[in-house]
Amino acid sequence: MSIVYLSRRATFCASHRLHSEKLSPAENKKLFGKCNSANGHGHNYILEVIICGQLNPKTGIVMDLTKLKKIIEDSVVARVDHKNLNLDVREFKSLNPTAENMAVVFWEWLEEALPKDLLYEVRLHETENNIAIYRGE
């Protein structure tokens, strides 16, 4: 039996403000700089969802990519696209919407929607150079 990894990419736009309730205003400003600006800023995010599973010898696939695409659309993109993450998304009302926290939240949403034990990795590209990677650990 072969184990194969499959990656599917999705994009969305959202705005956020990096701010931790556990830090003072001065500490927030120092740590997050411009990203702590009161009215937020936007990103064109790229989300990569990597699944890992048995290659079905009969069909030659691990999972129907059309189904994976729909799960990513319904469980993540529809909830965050063109939203203000801090104000519009329940999970980020009290959780700082950093790329790291977003990758963890997206993992939880995806895991609920995908067949059991298929999700391997969530990669969230916040900019061309900044990527948060989460494997459910």
Ligand code: NI
């Ligand atoms: Ni940002």
